Amino acid sequence: MGAYILRRLFESALILLGITFVTFVLLYLVPADPARQIAGRSATAETVANIRDQLGLNDPLFVQYGRYLWNLAQGDMGRSYLQRAEVADLIAARLPASLLLMLSAIVTELVIGLTIGVVAALRRNRPVDHSLMIFSFVSISAPQFVIGILLLYVFAVKLAWFPIGGYGTAAHFVLPSLTLGLLGAGWYSRMMRSSMIDVLGQDFVRTARAKGLAKLRIVTRHVIPNAILPIIAMIGIDIGLFMSGIVVVESVFGWPGIGQLAWQAIQRIDIPVIMGVTMVSAAAIVIGNLLADLAAPLIDPRIKTK
Amino acid sequence: MSAAADAPVRRPRGVLRQLLGRPRAAFGLAVIAIMVTAALFAPWLMPHDPFAQSFDGLDLMGAPLPPGGAYPLGTDLLGRDLVSRLILGTRTSLIIGVVANGIAVVLGAGVGITAGYFGGWTAAILMRFTDLMMAFPALLLAIVLAAIFQPSLMIVALVIAMVNWVQMSRVIYTETRSLAEREFIQVQRAIGSGPLRILGRHLLPHLLSSIIVFGTLGISTTVLLEATLSYLGVGVQPPMPSWGNIIFENQTYFSTAPWLVFFPGLLIVLLALAFNLVGDALRDVLDPTLKGRH
Numbered sequence: 001m002g003a004y005i006l007r008r009l010f011e012s013a014l015i016l017l018g019i020t021f022v023t024f025v026l027l028y029l030v031p032a033d034p035a036r037q038i039a040g041r042s043a044t045a046e047t048v049a050n051i052r053d054q055l056g057l058n059d060p061l062f063v064q065y066g067r068y069l070w071n072l073a074q075g076d077m078g079r080s081y082l083q084r085a086e087v088a089d090l091i092a093a094r095l096p097a098s099l100l101l102m103l104s105a106i107v108t109e110l111v112i113g114l115t116i117g118v119v120a121a122l123r124r125n126r127p128v129d130h131s132l133m134i135f136s137f138v139s140i141s142a143p144q145f146v147i148g149i150l151l152l153y154v155f156a157v158k159l160a161w162f163p164i165g166g167y168g169t170a171a172h173f174v175l176p177s178l179t180l181g182l183l184g185a186g187w188y189s190r191m192m193r194s195s196m197i198d199v200l201g202q203d204f205v206r207t208a209r210a211k212g213l214a215k216l217r218i219v220t221r222h223v224i225p226n227a228i229l230p231i232i233a234m235i236g237i238d239i240g241l242f243m244s245g246i247v248v249v250e251s252v253f254g255w256p257g258i259g260q261l262a263w264q265a266i267q268r269i270d271i272p273v274i275m276g277v278t279m280v281s282a283a284a285i286v287i288g289n290l291l292a293d294l295a296a297p298l299i300d301p302r303i304k305t306k
Numbered sequence: 307m308s309a310a311a312d313a314p315v316r317r318p319r320g321v322l323r324q325l326l327g328r329p330r331a332a333f334g335l336a337v338i339a340i341m342v343t344a345a346l347f348a349p350w351l352m353p354h355d356p357f358a359q360s361f362d363g364l365d366l367m368g369a370p371l372p373p374g375g376a377y378p379l380g381t382d383l384l385g386r387d388l389v390s391r392l393i394l395g396t397r398t399s400l401i402i403g404v405v406a407n408g409i410a411v412v413l414g415a416g417v418g419i420t421a422g423y424f425g426g427w428t429a430a431i432l433m434r435f436t437d438l439m440m441a442f443p444a445l446l447l448a449i450v451l452a453a454i455f456q457p458s459l460m461i462v463a464l465v466i467a468m469v470n471w472v473q474m475s476r477v478i479y480t481e482t483r484s485l486a487e488r489e490f491i492q493v494q495r496a497i498g499s500g501p502l503r504i505l506g507r508h509l510l511p512h513l514l515s516s517i518i519v520f521g522t523l524g525i526s527t528t529v530l531l532e533a534t535l536s537y538l539g540v541g542v543q544p545p546m547p548s549w550g551n552i553i554f555e556n557q558t559y560f561s562t563a564p565w566l567v568f569f570p571g572l573l574i575v576l577l578a579l580a581f582n583l584v585g586d587a588l589r590d591v592l593d594p595t596l597k598g599r600h
Contacts, residue, residue, distance in 0.1 A: 244445035
């Protein structure tokens, strides 16, 4: 296990290095001139040339990339071109809001998804099961901006149960968490349903039934705990879905997190900020996958770590 | 793996009959058939010119008209007929769905087969690259790509393909690797058949089920990504209508003119749902080992 963890850590570091390179090259290709943006429209050609020089934008791609890596290794992600601030500070100021939203979305998707999965499996092939599965198909087929805008319209504009957007109180969390969590709820409900059906068909469940245990007790004490294990290991992978989701959800709800920061930076081509958010997101995804891989053998010892 | 599971896809007509016998898949196929018809015959089906901005399409205060009368689903903020724009938008969604997903399928299957068949260093390099792509925040990558290149219909399709090929390549890689070790492929290698012959005559027929299943499910992902990019304003560019950019253009009116979000949103969900339902049923029909689990 120790060697396995080390190897996976090394691979993760390589992947992150690869992502810095790909992102850097992509952003290098952006046709906009950062120096012109910083200087503003009325600046003279000389000022623009000076800024290009200062930022090192005249250096070849590999020199610029090497400098970026060297700074990154020291924890310096550069300065925003358009806001007078360090990228690391901008991200640090907005990360808590995004993390809280994701945490609350994880709780939402697990509660909805697992409940649906359990009920559907226990009522397999009955009308309840069919309706619940149609619901989960719809929730994996609905784009988040549509869910978000419709939830806003019904529950914030018409019914006024929740605030229209923004951040602060517990009420602000409800609609964005639901929007972000519904997709995962759809996937979890289907996985939980097939996992439950697998466990329900196993010998130890038949034995428990033969012993005359009450059905409710069999389900809560024997079936659900076994069925839930392979699903818990997947939570790490959700981080990837969330990292894409928050760009949309935060812009629909005006949530002050890194998704909104990324979106604003992309619209204004603020390259150091785009680069920084991409790196933070990629790191989160890699850590999430790593946790999922490490959790799987702990939860189910039959999975071998080669 | 049972003998039935890895038999090549047989008789397309039999598969279609089985799909039509399943209510969910039949619903999906019906939705797809209607949308394809709408896209093909769009010029004859649109009641108004989808680009014509008219004062008749706005009320006295300059606000969009609600559904009813000459405009069955109402008008948008420029007084254009929503039904006509939605019908033309069907074309956009389907063209991008088919083109982007087609590229993603070819690229993904190509990479997966190459890595699985040759193994060794080829596989190591290609699969590490897919690891890297998996760790990329997909939407961020698509937005950055779309922002770099001026978005046209083909660029949007290419961007989506670049993001979506990875899943397919992982599935096909795993399957090819297990097939490549089986006797019938080993025999072909031993008697000196070239890689292209083995690939075309022996590997591809066995991989076809997975390619069809994941190709169908992939159209759903593609439709959703196109809608999201267009909603963010970096996808299909107005005045060319796409369901996503109709919502993008009109979202400031959503509290007073909710139909401008509701109808395009409904169509996006229906189309993505249809391909998800059909793909899911195809998995059951084409791979009997999984039957009853989904």
